[in-house]
Amino acid sequence: AQSVSQHNHHVILSEAASLELGCNYSYGGTVNLFWYVQYPGQHLQLLLKYFSGDPLVKGIKGFEAEFIKSKFSFNLRKPSVQWSDTAEYFCAVNANRDDKIIFGKGTRLHILP
Amino acid sequence: ETGVTQTPRHLVMGMTNKKSLKCEQHLGHNAMYWYKQSAKKPLELMFVYNFKEQTENNSVPSRFSPECPNSSHLFLHLHTLQPEDSALYLCASSQDLSRGGPPQVSFGSGTRLTVV
Numbered sequence: 659a660q661s662v663s664q665h666n667h668h669v670i671l672s673e674a675a676s677l678e679l680g681c682n683y684s685y686g687g688t689v690n691l692f693w694y695v696q697y698p699g700q701h702l703q704l705l706l707k708y709f710s711g712d713p714l715v716k717g718i719k720g721f722e723a724e725f726i727k728s729k730f731s732f733n734l735r736k737p738s739v740q741w742s743d744t745a746e747y748f749c750a751v752n753a754n755r756d757d758k759i760i761f762g763k764g765t766r767l768h769i770l771p
Numbered sequence: 772e773t774g775v776t777q778t779p780r781h782l783v784m785g786m787t788n789k790k791s792l793k794c795e796q797h798l799g800h801n802a803m804y805w806y807k808q809s810a811k812k813p814l815e816l817m818f819v820y821n822f823k824e825q826t827e828n829n830s831v832p833s834r835f836s837p838e839c840p841n842s843s844h845l846f847l848h849l850h851t852l853q854p855e856d857s858a859l860y861l862c863a864s865s866q867d868l869s870r871g872g873p874p875q876v877s878f879g880s881g882t883r884l885t886v887v
Binding site (some may be wrong): 662693699701702703704748750758759760761762763764 | 773806808811812814816827852860861863875876878879880
């Protein structure tokens with residue numbers, strides 16, 4: 659069965675700090691990987707996704723994530739965070755040809771102004 | 772605006788009440804989902820409908836009863852809930868699952884449910 663593990667439940671950073679949120683998944687086959695973001699009081703929205711090709715994917719708002727197959731990881735990064743990045747971030751995996759998306763527990767990111 | 776609308780945004784209900792959550796999508800999608808978001812737990816998939824047919828019931832208690840009258844509407848009927856059922860219930864939709872490939876999912880804003 660697929661599962662997703664996000665290592666950090668709550669991260670607090672100052673503005674301009676660099677960000678890396680960890681995500682590991684367990685599934686032996688081909689996977690599709692996602693990062694979703696939920697800003698306070700708003701809906702879940704797609705930040706970026708990996709289906710195939712270049713393992714370094716770029717998303718909205720300066721975020722990027724790198725798929726490292728050997729490590730079963732898909733960590734989210736941003737070189738310089740802003741106060742408006744305060745949100746909850748969810749990593750998710752979907753096994754190819756399967757209809758389910760499995761989510762991690764989420765990481766609550768709080769950026770200090 | 773995501774194209775997926777959920778009502779109500781907030782709901783407080785007693786354990787003996789019966790209520791329903793509504794979801795409507797305007798994206799032309801054919802698959803719809805219910806997810807449960809509880810504090811400190813992974814987002815949990817509850818039900819999946821593809822072309823109005825239920826394709827997934829993720830061991831959800833019978834006090835949660837989904838209904839999908841057409842590809843644009845999805846309901847979650849609630850009765851005799853427990854306080855631990857308090858959570859954010861998210862509706863989502865995606866394109867036809869039988870096409871294969873990864874689902875591109877759009878989420879609603881959720882209904883914040885409190886059971887007292």
